[in-house]
Amino acid sequence: MTFVPATFRPLHDGWSVTAVEGPVPDDAVGALAAGIPAVVPGEAHLDLLAAGLIADPFDGDNEAAQQWIGDTSWRFATTFEWAPDGETRHDLVAYGLDTVARVELNGVVVATTQNMHRSYRWDVRPLLRAGANTLTVTFAAPVPEAAARAERNGALPRVNHHEYNQLRKMACSFGWDWGIDVAGAGIWKPIGLDSWSGARIAAVRPLVDVDDDGVGLLTAHVEVERATGDEAVPVTVTLTPPSGGAALTATAVVPAGTTSTAVVVRVPDVAVWWPVGHGDQPLYGVDVVAGDASWAGRVGFRTVAVDTSDDAAGAGFVLRVNGEPVEVRGVNWIPDHAFLTKVTRERYARGIDDALGANVNLLRVWGGGIYEDDDLYDLADEAGILVWQDFLFACAAYAEDAETWAEVEAEARENVTRLSPHPSLVIWNGNNENTWGSVDWGWGGRLAGRAWGDGYYTRLLPGILAELDPTRFYSPASPFSFGPYRHPNDERFGTMHVWDVWNRADYTVYRDYRPRFVSEFGFQAPPAWSTLTAVVHDQPLDPFGPQMLVHQKANLGNKKLERGWQGHLPDPTSIEDWHWTTQLNQAHAIRFGIAHFRSLTPHCTGAVLWQLNDNWPVMSWAAVDHAGHRKPLWFALRDVFSPRLATLQPRASQHAIDTAWEGLAPDPDITALVLVNDTAEPFTGTFTATRQRFDGTVLATATLPAAVPARGAVDVVLPADVATFDDAACEVVVVTPDDADSGFATAFLDGADVVGQALDPDALTVDAHAVDGGVELRLTARSYVRDVFVHADKVDPAARTSAGLMSLPAGASATIVVDTASDAAPAAFAGTVRTANDLTGKG
Structure with missing residues (x-):
């Protein structure tokens, strides 16, 4: 959310919500005419749920029965006490209103809004009074409001069933091809009074760069607003290193007659921020003082570029952070x-x-x-x-x-x-x-x-x-x-x-x-x-x-x-x-x-x-x-997004490339072990490739040497006798790194999809034992087992598992730990183990 100044006083207590107009169900008319308690920040659906006027919107088919909520206009109201406190300005600040709203203070319209994706600030000094003050926010019914705008201005192409593109409102609140239709209304971010004098910080943009000499450059763009007058505003920017070392400070002035300045802080030998897998994430504290106002945040020093220049294959999309491709x-x-x-x-x-x-x-x-x-x-x-x-x-x-x-x-x-x-x-x-x-x-x-x-x-x-x-x-x-x-x-x-x-x-x-x-x-x-x-x-x-x-x-x-x-x-x-x-x-x-x-x-x-x-x-x-x-x-995803990936892929040999018709891709005729190394360290080592029957009988084997540069990839061709199946329904190719600490996982090549394989549905033995914090499942494969997964939530919806979707060649074993506080017997969790094998029913 937008930085909230210390001078901001939230007005979050004592709210109620009433239905102003719409197809309110008969059994809710009385309560919604009188008003029900409302939570701010919040939204009408949740207030109705808390009041017992609707059931859980996610449950069953309640979504259809609750469409009236999006067809109804809602009024949120509260009363708060206020007294002059010596400050010059008193602004009503709404950090998020969803969406088309009329804001009134003591019966006077302050403003109308139509965008949930921004904040609003209004000087309300003329409207505040000592003692009790009434604040109301009335929201137009979002579904008919969107439809009315489409009718008035002309409908525009869109997906889905509501005219969501007529409003600056979260599009998926109207439903999506994965989302529930709960278009509603509410004060979804803080609302309150900001009372201040002198100058306030209206915005800070702390932009960073790193020069070729490793010097970090922080350019803090500071914008201010004055309560009265036009005097100069001094600005101090302090940068605190992540190591807790000596802070760096720079000063500037917002000159009279202007509203902004830029303060530059130079950081020799800056600690550079990197994405995960490329380095550390040092964060520097940034403190800005402008007059009596303050702002605080953090920055990380790094550079960003994306290369979309043309190349022989078209034009790429190469993201670089600190000059390094990611x-x-x-x-x-x-x-x-x-x-x-x-x-x-x-x-x-x-x-x-x-x-x-x-x-x-x-x-x-x-x-x-x-x-x-x-x-x-x-x-x-x-x-x-x-x-x-x-x-x-x-x-x-x-x-x-x-x-x-x-x-x-x-x-x-x-x-x-x-x-x-x-x-x-x-x-x-x-x-x-x-x-x-x-x-x-x-x-x-x-x-x-x-x-x-x-x-x-x-x-x-x-x-x-x-x-x-x-x-x-x-x-x-x-x-x-x-x-x-x-x-x-x-x-x-x-x-x-x-x-x-x-x-x-x-x-x-x-x-x-x-x-x-x-x-x-x-x-x-x-x-x-x-x-x-x-x-x-x-x-x-x-x-x-x-x-x-x-x-x-x-x-x-x-x-x-x-x-x-x-x-x-x-x-x-x-x-x-x-x-x-x-x-x-x-x-x-x-x-x-x-x-x-x-x-x-x-x-x-x-x-x-x-x-x-x-x-x-x-x-x-x-x-x-x-x-x-x-x-x-x-x-x-965890496996296939591993920084080091071993995968078996079809490839075209040089002969296939040379004999392909112009304009047509060559037909794949070989199998390659593709090694992707998205780490900073090169890899040199060997892999053992075997073609084996599901019972573990080895039919062909080869040792594959490989050298993969850092942040690089190579193809290693499998020998034909390893890559070619005699009986695809009963064989699998298994390629395993000879160094268990290489970072590469075992790669499998199945001769057929599960539906075409003679997988043994009883190939897996599961021994379950209670351990501290849960249950340990010890898995042993008597024959090739594809895709072991533990549906532990069937026993304990709060359970988590350490591993899943693993395949095991004959004779291999593995352990999965179920993290659970349930007192269910370990055997209950063992009973939730599924494999691809057990879908086949084949022996």
Whole structure:
């Protein structure tokens, strides 16, 4: 959130909310006419829930029954005491109003607002009175307000079922293909009085650079507002090193007649901030004093650049931090709760922990959500997780009229300034898929010559960044091809989104792409069993039951899940098998795709999965469900995003390359062990490759020497006798590093998909023992076992497991620890172990 000065007095007590107009249910009319207690910061849905007027919006099919909330206008009101305190100015400050609102103080309209993504400040000295004061905020009903604007101004192309692109409101609050429709209203950030004299600090932009001699340069741009007069304002900036050494101080003056100054602090031998896996994350404290006002924050010294220049293959997208290329292993981030005031620092910390645990080094904050609270960026600063921040435009055309333009400019200026201290933030992005949509989604005839938002992406937003923060890279869109006359989603140029897989194509189609950088791709699955069954109560549970489909927002989503496993996994015969099959297929799809993308290093410089998290319990593309359970996908992600990756991939021999027809890719005719080394240390060593039967009988073997440079990749060709299957249904290729501490995991090449393999469904022995803090599961494979996973949440929804989705060749063993406080018998957790084998029913 925006920095809150010490002079700010929150007005968060004594609020009530009433329904002003709308289709309020008969049994709630009386209570909502009289008013119910309201929490501020908060939102109407949560107040109704606390008052017992609605059931849990996430449960069952309550979503449909509660649509009246978004069709109702709401008034929040409180009374507070005030007395003159000797200060000169008294401003009413609202840090977040959702969304179209009329603010009144003592019956007088202070202002109207129409943007939840910015703050507001009003001088209310003439309206305050000694004693009791009444503050009301009345919100227009968001759904009819958006529809009315579309009717008045003309509807614009969009996805989904509401006119969300008519308002500067979180787009996904109106529902998405993974999101519940809970468009509501509320005072979602602090509101209160800021009483001050002299000068206040209106904004600080502490921009950093590092010169070629290793000197850090902090340029603190300080803006002030004076309560009265026009006198000069002295400014002092103090920089405190992370080591606790001597602070550095510089001073300047905001001259009379002006409102800003820039203070430069030079830091010899600066400690440089790095992304995770590239170095440490030292953070310097920054304290600014202007007159009697103060501001505090942190910075990390680093440089950022993205190279999109043309090359022989097209144009890349190479992110460099401190001049060093960064292979991006990323995930997309959506708002972590459908009700934003439920997103706490603890939830953010859990998300960062999930990202780090999965070997992720970048979060893309998606444009249909919000500019997140500073807590997320603070935690990313500390962890070394890079942040790509979208401006808030997603999957739609947006009006460019003067009123909307002014709101977009105000929100962009505020949030560019607010987020400027964070070293983790490296990329600003203009929109999500709008540029692509303008080309491919049939907008032309529907727009009839109207502007669709391109002015924001090509003029306004880059202009604001050039003025306020030129230290970050700006991309006009995702996907984007960085050049004229190029399709915005061309795999040869810049960033691309891959969505034919999932929507219509088998996941093996990932291998048909040779992208330079993939900023969206994904595959769906249900959440953990306990998460799903807590909100879906169909009897019997069925993939196409009515409540199940309430929690599946994608078009034909469960049909796509079914189509997706065809040819890969057997058809499930029970609802629990359906759950495991779909979760496993999601993990297989994404592991397949990322392994391919990373095997193209350095041609492909990054992959950003859709998505890390959920905002409610739902079938989705997430790796971690809303309750915090790590799906099988998360464990696949951890493995395939490992800094050192060994993967077996089809490749074309030189002969195949030489004999390919012009313009056609050569057919793969060999198998290579692709070694990706995203570490600072080169690797030299050997691997043992074997082709073996599922029972462990070795059919062919070879020793493969390899040398991989730091931040590099190599292909090592497998001998034909190792790579060629005699009986694909009963054989597997296993490639193991001879140095167990190499950082490379064992790589497997299956001759067939699970549905075509003769896997033994009883190949795994599980011994369960109680240990301090939980249960230890000791696994032994009598025959080849694919994809061991423990659904520990079926016994204890709070349980966590140390490992998952591991495969074991015959004779191998492994241990999984279940972290649980449950007093359930260890055997109960053993009973939740699933494998791909047990889906086959084959001996």
